[in-house]
Amino acid sequence: MAAGYGATEPESKSATEVTADALTDLASRVDALSGELGLAAASLRRGSEDARTVGYRLADHNGTLQYLAAELKGAAADLVHITTAREPGRCPVEWGACPEHGATLRYIANEAITRCTRPGCARTWTRDASVLPCGEPVTHSVVESTGDHVEFCVGHAVDARARLIGATITALNAREA
Numbered sequence: 001m002a003a004g005y006g007a008t009e010p011e012s013k014s015a016t017e018v019t020a021d022a023l024t025d026l027a028s029r030v031d032a033l034s035g036e037l038g039l040a041a042a043s044l045r046r047g048s049e050d051a052r053t054v055g056y057r058l059a060d061h062n063g064t065l066q067y068l069a070a071e072l073k074g075a076a077a078d079l080v081h082i083t084t085a086r087e088p089g090r091c092p093v094e095w096g097a098c099p100e101h102g103a104t105l106r107y108i109a110n111e112a113i114t115r116c117t118r119p120g121c122a123r124t125w126t127r128d129a130s131v132l133p134c135g136e137p138v139t140h141s142v143v144e145s146t147g148d149h150v151e152f153c154v155g156h157a158v159d160a161r162a163r164l165i166g167a168t169i170t171a172l173n174a175r176e177a
């Protein structure tokens with residue numbers, strides 16, 4: 001097994017050194033490769049019957065490269081999101097929330113989109129909010145019945161109101177006023 005991938009291994013430093021720009025650059029190279037492959041496949045399909053057979057085989061892989069380029073762009077966007085989400089003043093919850101309905105989000109893998117599942121709510125997110133940290137600006141102070149204090153975004157404050165019995169939830173701007 002490769003070092004650094006086990007659950008008990010310490011986090012690999014090199015893993016965090018891949019930047020969003022590097023992934024975007026990789027995506028453009030895959031895009032270019034996809035273009036070249038498309039041209040080669042089209043050219044083969046215009047040739048002899050034998051060439052056409054080979055051309056159709058290659059054409060199947062053009063979609064694979066386009067999918068890979070889209071995945072790389074999505075991964076770059078995820079890295080940007082995570083970097084922002086870890087800054088001070090950002091909601092610390094490890095998954096997303098609808099600002100109106102709370103913990104109602106579901107990622108639809110085949111659409112590569114996260115939707116709020118509450119009927120009538122049209123909000124969507126282009127990232128997988130079930131595995132990526134929330135990262136919205138904090139708006140509410142939550143003091144749990146145990147005395148623990150956390151600060152949440154508006155969506156997670158909505159969720160805490162529904163879920164945390166006996167918690168005191170206050171808007172931060174109201175408290176400062």
Ligand SMILES: [Zn+2]
Pocket residue numbers: 098099100101102104116117118121122123
């Ligand atoms: Zn909603």
Ligand SMILES: [Zn+2]
Pocket residue numbers: 091092093096097134135136152153154155156
């Ligand atoms: Zn949040």
